[in-house]
Amino acid sequence: MKKLLTGLLLVSTCSVWCMAQHTVTSPVINPDKSVTFNYYNPDADEVVVKGSVAPARTLIRTKLGNITKSRSLEMKRNGDIWSCTTDPLPSELYTYYFEVDDDDDSHVIDPANPNVIRDIADSLSYFIIDGGIADDYITHEVPHGSISKVWYPSTLNGMTKRRMSVYLPAGYKNNPSKRYPVLYLLHGSGGDEDSWLDSGRAVQILDNLIAENRCEPMIVVMPNGNVELAATPGQDPANPGQKPFGNNAKSMLGGIESAFMKEVVGYVDSNYRTINDKSHRAIAGLSLGGLHTLFISLNNPDKFDYIGLFSALPDSPVNDRKAGNMPVIADMWNELKDTFPFLGGSKADKKLSNITSVNPSIYEDVDGKLSTMFSNPPKLFYIAIGQDDFLKKANDDLRTKLNVNGYKYYYNETDGAHTWENWRKYLVDFLPRLFAK
Amino acid sequence: MKKLLTGLLLVSTCSVWCMAQHTVTSPVINPDKSVTFNYYNPDADEVVVKGSVAPARTLIRTKLGNITKSRSLEMKRNGDIWSCTTDPLPSELYTYYFEVDDDDDSHVIDPANPNVIRDIADSLSYFIIDGGIADDYITHEVPHGSISKVWYPSTLNGMTKRRMSVYLPAGYKNNPSKRYPVLYLLHGSGGDEDSWLDSGRAVQILDNLIAENRCEPMIVVMPNGNVELAATPGQDPANPGQKPFGNNAKSMLGGIESAFMKEVVGYVDSNYRTINDKSHRAIAGLSLGGLHTLFISLNNPDKFDYIGLFSALPDSPVNDRKAGNMPVIADMWNELKDTFPFLGGSKADKKLSNITSVNPSIYEDVDGKLSTMFSNPPKLFYIAIGQDDFLKKANDDLRTKLNVNGYKYYYNETDGAHTWENWRKYLVDFLPRLFAK
Numbered sequence: 093m094k095k096l097l098t099g100l101l102l103v104s105t106c107s108v109w110c111m112a113q114h115t116v117t118s119p120v121i122n123p124d125k126s127v128t129f130n131y132y133n134p135d136a137d138e139v140v141v142k143g144s145v146a147p148a149r150t151l152i153r154t155k156l157g158n159i160t161k162s163r164s165l166e167m168k169r170n171g172d173i174w175s176c177t178t179d180p181l182p183s184e185l186y187t188y189y190f191e192v193d194d195d196d197d198s199h200v201i202d203p204a205n206p207n208v209i210r211d212i213a214d215s216l217s218y219f220i221i222d223g224g225i226a227d228d229y230i231t232h233e234v235p236h237g238s239i240s241k242v243w244y245p246s247t248l249n250g251m252t253k254r255r256m257s258v259y260l261p262a263g264y265k266n267n268p269s270k271r272y273p274v275l276y277l278l279h280g281s282g283g284d285e286d287s288w289l290d291s292g293r294a295v296q297i298l299d300n301l302i303a304e305n306r307c308e309p310m311i312v313v314m315p316n317g318n319v320e321l322a323a324t325p326g327q328d329p330a331n332p333g334q335k336p337f338g339n340n341a342k343s344m345l346g347g348i349e350s351a352f353m354k355e356v357v358g359y360v361d362s363n364y365r366t367i368n369d370k371s372h373r374a375i376a377g378l379s380l381g382g383l384h385t386l387f388i389s390l391n392n393p394d395k396f397d398y399i400g401l402f403s404a405l406p407d408s409p410v411n412d413r414k415a416g417n418m419p420v421i422a423d424m425w426n427e428l429k430d431t432f433p434f435l436g437g438s439k440a441d442k443k444l445s446n447i448t449s450v451n452p453s454i455y456e457d458v459d460g461k462l463s464t465m466f467s468n469p470p471k472l473f474y475i476a477i478g479q480d481d482f483l484k485k486a487n488d489d490l491r492t493k494l495n496v497n498g499y500k501y502y503y504n505e506t507d508g509a510h511t512w513e514n515w516r517k518y519l520v521d522f523l524p525r526l527f528a529k
Numbered sequence: 530m531k532k533l534l535t536g537l538l539l540v541s542t543c544s545v546w547c548m549a550q551h552t553v554t555s556p557v558i559n560p561d562k563s564v565t566f567n568y569y570n571p572d573a574d575e576v577v578v579k580g581s582v583a584p585a586r587t588l589i590r591t592k593l594g595n596i597t598k599s600r601s602l603e604m605k606r607n608g609d610i611w612s613c614t615t616d617p618l619p620s621e622l623y624t625y626y627f628e629v630d631d632d633d634d635s636h637v638i639d640p641a642n643p644n645v646i647r648d649i650a651d652s653l654s655y656f657i658i659d660g661g662i663a664d665d666y667i668t669h670e671v672p673h674g675s676i677s678k679v680w681y682p683s684t685l686n687g688m689t690k691r692r693m694s695v696y697l698p699a700g701y702k703n704n705p706s707k708r709y710p711v712l713y714l715l716h717g718s719g720g721d722e723d724s725w726l727d728s729g730r731a732v733q734i735l736d737n738l739i740a741e742n743r744c745e746p747m748i749v750v751m752p753n754g755n756v757e758l759a760a761t762p763g764q765d766p767a768n769p770g771q772k773p774f775g776n777n778a779k780s781m782l783g784g785i786e787s788a789f790m791k792e793v794v795g796y797v798d799s800n801y802r803t804i805n806d807k808s809h810r811a812i813a814g815l816s817l818g819g820l821h822t823l824f825i826s827l828n829n830p831d832k833f834d835y836i837g838l839f840s841a842l843p844d845s846p847v848n849d850r851k852a853g854n855m856p857v858i859a860d861m862w863n864e865l866k867d868t869f870p871f872l873g874g875s876k877a878d879k880k881l882s883n884i885t886s887v888n889p890s891i892y893e894d895v896d897g898k899l900s901t902m903f904s905n906p907p908k909l910f911y912i913a914i915g916q917d918d919f920l921k922k923a924n925d926d927l928r929t930k931l932n933v934n935g936y937k938y939y940y941n942e943t944d945g946a947h948t949w950e951n952w953r954k955y956l957v958d959f960l961p962r963l964f965a966k
Contacts, residue, residue, distance in 0.1 A: 115634070121770070132634035137572065197552065197569035199640040206650035206772050207763055213643035215652060220769070233689065233766040236680040243673040252670065265800055326644055329670040332657070333558070335643050363702055 116173055118204040119188075119219050125180045127219065129165075129188070131202065134172040136192045140164035141176060143188030143216060144513060164191065183224025184513060185293065187216035209290050211512070212282035213325075213336045227300075228520055229293040234303035235262030239295055241285070244359040246322070248351055248449045251330065254316055255323035256356065257285045258364070259295060261302055261309035271365045273372035273527040274311045275398075276356065277519075278381030282338040284324040285316040291512045297519055307523040310374075311364055315356050317377075317384055319343040319449060340380055344408055347449030349387045353395065371471070374526050376400025378515045379483070383408060391454050393465040398526045400474040402518040403481050403510050406490040408455035459493075466499040472525050476504040476518040483510065553610055555641040556625075556656050562617045564656065566602075566625070568639065571609040573629045577601035578613060580625030580653060581950060601628065620661025621950060622730065624653035646727050648949070649719035650762075650773045664737075665957055666730040671740035672699030676732055678722070681796040683759070685788055685886045688767065691753055692760035693793065694722045695801070696732060698739055698746035708802045710809035710964040711748045712835075713793065714956075715818030719775040721761040722753040725956075728949045734956055744960040747811075748801055752793050754814075754821055756780040756886060777817055781845055784886030786824045790832065808908070811963050813837025815952045816920070820845065828891050830902040835963050837911040839955040840918050840947050843927040845892035896930075903936040909962050913941040913955040920947065 118130040129141050146163045167174035167190075174190075187209060192198040201208055202217040209216050220226050238260050246254040261272065277294065279287035288294040294312060301307040318340050322328040325336050361368045375396045377385040382404020389396045473494075477487040494501050504521055508514050555567040566578050583600045604611035604627075611627075624646060629635040638645055639654040646653050657663050675697050683691040698709065714731065716724035725731040731749060738744040755777050759765040762773050798805045812833045814822040819841020826833045910931075914924045931938050941958055945951050 132632065133629075134632060135572075135574065135630040192570075193572040195569065195571060197640060200637050201652060203634060203636040203651075206647060206652070208645065208647065208652050210643060210645065214640075215638060215643070215645050222769075230769050231760070231764045231766050236690065236692075238677050238679040240675050240677040242675040253673065255673075323668070327668045329668050332659075332667050 116204050118202050119217075121219065121221065122177070125182075125221055125223065126178050127181055127186075127221070128175060128177040129167065129190075129202065130204065131167065131174045131190050131200075132172055133174055133190075133192065136169075136174065138193050139167040139174040140191050140194075141167060141188050142191050143186065144184075144511065145178065145181070145186040145188040147508075147511075181221045183221050183226040185218060185220045185226050185229050185516070187211070187218045187512075189214075189216055210286075211291050212338050225517065225520070229296050229516065230300075231296055232300055232303070234299055236299050237261045237264070237295065237302070239289065242363075243323075244355065246351065246355045248319055248347055248355075250448065251322050253322065254355075255285050255327065256313055256315040256359075257289055258360070259298055259312040259314070260364070261298065261311070263309065264311075264365075268365075271367045272309060272311045273374070274313060274360060274364075274366050275374040275376065275523075275526060276313050276315070276352075276385075278317050278375070278377030278384050279314070280377075280379030280381050280403075281340040281343070282318075282336055283381070284318060284321070284336065285314050286324045288314045291515075292519065293516055294519065297516065297523070301520070301523050308527040310527065311360070311366060313356065313360050315352075317343060317348050317381055319345070319347045341409070343380060344383060344405075345449075346387075346408075346451030346454040348384055349391065349454050350451040351449065352384070352388045353392055357395070370395055371397045372527060374398030374400070374472075376402060376474070376519075376522060377404065378402040378518075379405055379510065382406065387454055389470070390458065390461040390465055393461070393468070397471045398474070399470050399472065400476070400518070400522045401487075401490075402476050402515050402522075403478065403483055404475070404487065405483060406486050407458065408452070462493070462497065462499060466497070469500060471528075473499070473501040474504070474522055474525065475501055476506065476514070476521070478506050478508040478510065478514050480507070480509040481514075553641050555639050556654075558656065558658065559614070562620075562658055562660065563615050564618060564623075564658070565612060565614040566604065566627075566639065567641065568604065568611045568627050568637075569609055570611055570627075570629065573606075573611065575630050576604040576611040577628050577631075578604060578625050579628050580623065581621075581948065582615065582618070582623040582625045584945075584948075618658045620658045620663040622655060622657045622663050622666050622953070624648070624655045624949075626651075626653055647723075648728050649775055662954065662957070666733050666953065667737075668733055669737060669740070671736055673736050674698045674701070674732065674739070676726065679800075680760075681792065683788065683792050685756055685784055685792075687885065688759050690759065691792075692722050692764065693750055693752040693796075694726055695797070696735055696749040696751070697801070698735065698748070700746065701748075701802075705802075708804045709746060709748045710811070711750060711797060711801075711803050712811040712813065712960075712963060713750050713752070715754050715812070715814030715821050716751070717814075717816030717818050717840075718777040718780070719755075719773055720818070721755060721758070721773065722751050723761045725751045728952075729956065730953055731956065734953065734960070738957070738960050745964040747964065748797070748803060750793065750797050754780060754785050754818055756782070756784045778846070780817060781820060781842075782886075783824075783845075783888030783891045785821055786828065786891050787888040788886065789821070789825045790829055794832070807832055808834045809964060811835035811837070811909075813839060813911070813956075813959060814841065815839040815955075816947065817842055819843065824891055826907070827895065827898040827902055830898070830905070834908045835911070836907050836909065837913070837955070837959045838924075838927075839913050839952050839959075840915065840920055841912070841924065842920060843923050844895065845889070899930070899934065899936060903934070906937060908965075910936070910938040911941070911959055911962065912938055913943065913951070913958070915943050915945040915947065915951050917944070917946040918951075 116130040116132050120128040131139060142164045146165050165176050167176040190200040201215050205217045207218050209218050220230060240258045242258055243253040243255050277288050302309050316323055319342055321331060373396050375385050375389055382401040385401060389399045477484055506514055553567040553569050557565040568576060579601045583602050602613050604613040627637040638652050642654045644655050646655050657667060677695045679695055680690040680692050714725050739746050753760055756779055758768060758771060810833050812822050812826055819838040822838060826836045914921055943951055
């Protein structure tokens with residue numbers, strides 16, 4: 093077949109019709125929900141499948157986190173095709189890639205699978221197993237909201253504008269006098285305004301929950317929370333060649349949080365039919381976005397009635413300088429930095445300008461700000477964390493502080509670690525709790 | 530380094546921070562605009578770079594198209610890293626992938642490059658060389674329009690809705706009484722409502738040309754023209770697992786064209802501030818989208834003053850049944866079908882329902898419809914085609930027919946073939962000709 097194609101390639105420049113030359117089918121979801129991967133590679137000595145389909149196992153738990161062992165699914169050769177079949181899989185959105193000959197760097201997306209998600213700087217193949225939790229992640233025959241990518245004025249770091257994604261629920265256009273509550277939904281370190289759309293399946297989750305009357309119709313705003321970049325990779329005019337990078341430490345210096353109410357909320361309230369008050373405004377974020385969520389709400393205690401921390405970094409590394417709270421955060425940070433020199437490393441060009449939008453004072457006086465916030469408490473202060481998350485201890489410390497002071501919160505402790513599997517679940521759990529009538 | 534990571538992988542479940550483990554930088558754009566690719570693969574015997582960065586060369590031209598020889602850039606091994614450097618490259622958006630050990634199926638996107646475009650079913654790494662034509666494809670510091678993904682009601686094939694992408698120019702929101710002309714911009718076979726956004730760089734092109742006053746501010750509507758799927762892969766509720774496929778022959782049976790005015794144009798005129806008349810409405814499409822463009826406009830001669838055929842399929846295969854016009858189309862189609870069994874093949878699940886929205890009568894009486902259209906001619910009938918395009922001869926036949934009848938058109942013959950390089954250029958050339966005051 094291959095030789096035939098090469099010989100007869102009359103129209104090899106026909107990029108529309110002629111690129112799909114791969115002859116294996118992969119992945120194949122079998123009737124019992126096991127999944128078979130097939131990969132054509134005649135010359136490999138070993139191929140394994142990695143990714144969320146084969147998550148790491150926890151071996152030892154330590155105060156700094158857990159020691160895990162990466163797993164992988166071994167593929168077996170049959171002629172030129174490598175294959176393996178999983179056990180029957182629970183319903184979930186799974187990501188995966190092939191690793192060839194035991195090299196960490198041979199990150200190969202499945203050539204036979206067109207479904208690819210970018211997570212920070214890595215492309216990952218994905219598939220969905222239905223029949224359970226992932227049913228909320230699938231596009232169903234329900235009324236669909238729209239998603240817009242818009243630019244809003246911003247003066248962060250000498251920028252003139254930044255980009256956000258905005259979800260408008262089904263019916264928004266046809267009900268021109270109706271006003272809606274708003275959820276601000278923030279990404280993690282390395283993410284951008286596409287993260288909740290791509291890995292987070294936010295549009296599908298919102299369409300489905302709203303259609304089934306499991307949550308209120310709402311506007312959902314997903315801004316870019318990386319202070320160094322105005323938009324997703326390739327879209328920032330000031331940094332056209334900039335690649336995404338995991339370490340957004342400069343986004344932990346107060347700039348994002350300080351500008352948020354004026355720039356992000358101000359723009360949304362001016363340009364969409366929002367209900368502009370505390371009881372119709374929610375904010376939630378994962379990891380770094382949890383840090384932003386906490387300090388945006390602590391510094392604006394009369395603005396958000398619903399606050400969600402998903403696997404949050406629950407205090408700023410800045411605070412550690414003052415013999416501060418939750419030193420585990422700084423320990424972890426240094427541990428990460430020393431152990432993983434690639435953090436903010438290989439994929440990040442170091443051409444970014446210095447950060448001028450710095451305001452660490454917003455991280456000061458956490459105790460006082462918590463006291464103020466809980467003197468007129470939000471209707472929901474939501475904390476979700478996985479038992480294996482490296483931020484579990486830090487979240488425990490935050491809960492201890494809340495408990496000591498009698499501040500009420502809702503706590504959702506789950507299996508698992510710092511993963512999109514958990515963040516999607518947290519969103520599905522969080523949304524029905526918002527804007528109750 | 531790798532062994533260290535494996536040994537110390539304390540937080541290996543930390544998907545946000547810990548995935549970027551690759552240590553090479555690629556691609557590197559050198560000061561002279563040559564490009565160096567680096568790829569870590571200790572076990573390969575041979576690695577080459579393929580893609581638009583190494584386009585096929587034409588060896589022999591035939592009446593059915595051209596016989597081409599695929600080129601590739603050979604990489605040389607240095608330790609575990611394979612590298613090669615191109616000649617200095619002209620300004621362009623280039624796609625590429627790595628092929629290992631001479632296997633067509635070893636389609637590897639560059640693990641070090643997060644910038645990936647999906648073209649039909651294939652993921653391709655890409656980069657941009659500035660300093661020329663590709664400057665129009667880069668996001669610059671100019672006012673930005675917004676892009677929305679919206680669902681509109683549709684009854685095609687028992688669907689209830691289909692999805693379109695809508696570009697609103699900068700200023701649309703801030704000028705609530707201003708009305709705008711509309712361009713309907715259609716994709717090719719295998720494409721969807723994302724194609725002009727991703728491979729076509731339509732948003733960047735529009736932002737830049739509007740900002741430089743090189744074209745009028747306009748609304749641009751990019752619907753999904755695949756009659757079998759309501760939306761881009763994974764988003765069609767009726768076909769959640771459907772993969773994209775190159776052969777959209779069922780979208781050449783009249784269904785898309787017949788529903789277009791009522792469903793697509795009707796929705797847009799009802800939901801956006803359009804100027805709803807012929808002189809403020811344009812339509813253009815590439816390849817299959819050129820077929821749609823031609824027959825939507827021929828069957829609605831009073832609706833479009835600007836018509837653009839970009840490498841168009843300029844007549845329907847349906848017409849060949851009647852000893853018809855331009856038999857070269859059918860010849861080519863059969864040639865493709867016989868030569869390339871994978872067309873509509875390996876990547877396409879054959880679970881799609883039968884096509885009920887069929888209306889081949891719209892392809893009838895081309896001569897009469899041309900005569901009617903040109904009795905009150907459009908302000909612009911634009912034909913663009915590459916000299917090496919397999920549809921060149923068919924477009925020559927269409928031009929012969931127009932010439933014989935004295936119907937005026939604008940003709941843009943370029944180098945190259947059936948490629949996104951050409952379609953981006955055609956869009957940049959076409960836009961300034963629209964809606965002249």
